[in-house]
Amino acid sequence: MMSLPSAPLALHLDAAALRHNWQWLAEQSGSATCGAAVKADAYGLGAPEVVQHLNDVGCRDYFVATWAEAQSLKPHLGEAQLSVLHGVREEDMATALHLGVKPVLNSAEQIQRWRGAGGGLCDVMIDTGMNRLGLDANAITTDLFEGLEVDVVMSHLACADDPSHSLNMVQRMIFGSLAGVTGARRKSMANSAGILLGSDYAYDLTRPGLSLYGGGQVPAAEGHIRQVVRPHAQILQTRLVRGGESVGYGATYTAPRQHWIGILNVGYADGYLRAFTENGAALDGGAPLPVVGRVSMDLIAVNIEDSPWLSEGDWLEIAYDLPTAAAATGLSQYELLTGLGQRFDRKWV
Numbered sequence: 095m096m097s098l099p100s101a102p103l104a105l106h107l108d109a110a111a112l113r114h115n116w117q118w119l120a121e122q123s124g125s126a127t128c129g130a131a132v133k134a135d136a137y138g139l140g141a142p143e144v145v146q147h148l149n150d151v152g153c154r155d156y157f158v159a160t161w162a163e164a165q166s167l168k169p170h171l172g173e174a175q176l177s178v179l180h181g182v183r184e185e186d187m188a189t190a191l192h193l194g195v196k197p198v199l200n201s202a203e204q205i206q207r208w209r210g211a212g213g214g215l216c217d218v219m220i221d222t223g224m225n226r227l228g229l230d231a232n233a234i235t236t237d238l239f240e241g242l243e244v245d246v247v248m249s250h251l252a253c254a255d256d257p258s259h260s261l262n263m264v265q266r267m268i269f270g271s272l273a274g275v276t277g278a279r280r281k282s283m284a285n286s287a288g289i290l291l292g293s294d295y296a297y298d299l300t301r302p303g304l305s306l307y308g309g310g311q312v313p314a315a316e317g318h319i320r321q322v323v324r325p326h327a328q329i330l331q332t333r334l335v336r337g338g339e340s341v342g343y344g345a346t347y348t349a350p351r352q353h354w355i356g357i358l359n360v361g362y363a364d365g366y367l368r369a370f371t372e373n374g375a376a377l378d379g380g381a382p383l384p385v386v387g388r389v390s391m392d393l394i395a396v397n398i399e400d401s402p403w404l405s406e407g408d409w410l411e412i413a414y415d416l417p418t419a420a421a422a423t424g425l426s427q428y429e430l431l432t433g434l435g436q437r438f439d440r441k442w443v
């Protein structure tokens with residue numbers, strides 16, 4: 095079979111930065127063990143490779159959303175444990191029972207289903223105020239967990255990225271008062287931002303996702319979390335735009351003077367959304383080359399007048415520091431990562 099031709103767009107994924115970020119978050123977790131959220135294909139980076147790199151530095155607890163994710167990741171786990179956050183539906187039971195992966199039980203129905211089928215080790219989620227997944231805090235009783243072998247009891251913070259939000263402490267108090275009832279071996283509450291709320295939130299196991307992959311929304315992470323994902327795209331063509339001419343759909347950009355532009359092979363179908371129109375930039379060395387005109391489905395144009403050496407076939411990095419790109423576009427750092435599409439070659443460097 096012929097192999098696929100190389101793509102004109104690539105994500106450079108920095109394994110050393112990923113490992114550094116996990117190790118820093120593990121340090122910040124204090125005496126708690128540090129795990130890793132690798133749902134959504136490790137936020138778009140590629141879950142098997144991420145797990146391999148994190149296994150190398152000692153991560154042993156992983157979290158995905160669905161059983162399909164669990165099944166494809168299972169062969170890469172080694173000794174590590176995997177939890178499926180979205181619980182077990184009836185149609186998941188066959189997979190769940192043979193895979194040797196823990197469901198995170200979110201409701202009394204799921205607890206009954208798992209216990210009734212003689213399922214083994216499991217995790218439990220308690221909803222402490224987010225009103226998303228998990229057992230209602232008011233409905234927790236000891237007998238609910240009888241006969242269950244619970245490894246991790248967890249809850250999820252709604253506002254961890256805002257350290258001054260009063261809901262953080264409310265959720266921690268509720269969790270603190272209920273977690274013991276489950277008879278679980280380990281307690282877990284903190285995502286990336288939750289780790290930085292302080293040791294009160296770390297319990298036994300932390301569950302960072304975003305900050306592993308270079309994101310961070312709280313000042314405490316600044317200067318410690320390294321960028322992991324660097325999109326690159328190839329110049330397909332350069333062209334001279336004359337003063338007064340427009341570029342792209344809707345003719346939203348008009349050249350103020352004659353200048354060169356480069357047409358790059360990346361667009362909104364790759365997750366480089368139209369929010370980058372007039373907002374994004376490619377990088378030549380460190381120098382920004384601004385996006386001009388609307389982002390197309392598969393292409394963008396950048397102003398290359400200050401980089402006259404660029405020509406067809408050259409590669410440019412796309413500016414994608416997550417906090418900066420989020421501030422510029424109004425997209426969340428999570429959206430910026432998980433939207434990156436399948437047309438990128440993913441290259442671990």
Ligand SMILES: *Cc1c(COP(=O)(O)O)cnc(C)c1O
Binds near residue numbers: 131286287303304305
């Ligand atoms: C996604 C997720 C995490 C990781 O959150 P980040 O904000 O990316 O660190 C942790 N716990 C649960 C339950 C999640 O769904």
